[in-house]
Amino acid sequence: MTARTTVLAPQVRDAMVALGAAAKKGLGDPVLAELVMIRASQINACAFCLDMHVDVAVEKNGEGAERIALLNAWREAGELYSERERAALALTEAVTVLTDGFVPDDVFEQAAKYFDEAELAHLLGVITVINSWNRLMVSRRIEPGGPAW
Template structure:
């Protein structure tokens, strides 16, 4: 017999606070974050950051970027479907190219960035936008690694 215990399990304790111990590094990361998204549609940037965070299992970043995406006008059903974006018709060809590139860069050890994935992204983004897209993907992956390693948790609701 199973019981339906709805008591939340506490989040793991944070291991380390990188911003407090290395404030210059944190400021530099924040500056990189700000400059990475210059010239890129903010809604697309949040989709990419949410998707990469889902792939990396960073609860803090998933919560933050999904929340920011919805505040920016994104539909919640699209956020929920990001792990299965190929199985829906809810994303444009441009978004699909960005999501595929996000997966390839995030999961780099699983085949690097195939030419076909890069070329599809290059078809949908002008060169400067593509550079920003790559910068956003690289930056969120760095943030995810900080969040996962230090065990950052989203605020309780």
Template sequence: MTTTENTTDETMAYVPERAPRLRWAKAAPEVYRAMMKLNEAAERGLDPAVAELVRIRASQLNRCAFCLDMHTKDALAAGESVERITQLSAWEESAHFYTAKELAALALTEAITVLTEGFVPDEVYERAAEHFEEGELAQLVSTIVVINAWNRFGVTTRATAGHYKPGMYK
């Protein structure tokens, strides 16, 4: 059991960390290596700040604690503000923290990740197309699809959050 001291000098006991169900990267190393290459290809040419924002938002929606841990730490290490990261879960209400381009990317991220209507609405896609040239838009869509795949690996295998250090997998 992990313990920590809080500001009132009381010791708090945290729930024990759950063990991963499967270490899929070791069990399926070719798939892991292919995912790493796909990830590199997807992000090429995309603004790194936009890439991290969409990765964090998709990971929030998919409830992937491991990816949230990783991408918030990477974003902070790259100079992203705590305020913009913490407001991501309410980005529509906190639009003033983001550029129009970032808002279009976040809307597209939600549409691709959730697919509640079974498709990405034309207006969401068209809004993104107004802010991203075709090649960059293709990279954005690729980055969103790839983080959703990573999230599914993380959630399914119960990848454990809290141990990632920025740059650990580069």
């Protein structure tokens, strides 16, 4: 299958963009949102989303190259990521993979220590939206810079 150069489902794209914007706005931390989206995209091997969100994290939000480069190994990166970021990244991985069919209680409880109920709902929204984008882009084999659905 080859990538198409036109947007075939603009209503789907527009709804996904709006949902993602609402989730990120309610989270309130644009750097954290980008870290979450990059980590989920790493797990899902979505080159399109990785390219986009690394660029946004660095160019728009001033994220450092070291934190981006070590995101795949965030658990081993020492104090490079805050406890709040670590809780969000653990939740991201649990929601993205869902190997046991659910998010482990300890992962959810750890995130709930650092995010109030509304923030946690928005964080889950960001994680859900990026996983949806990853699946759309990977299933269509959209390369970096290609059309966003």
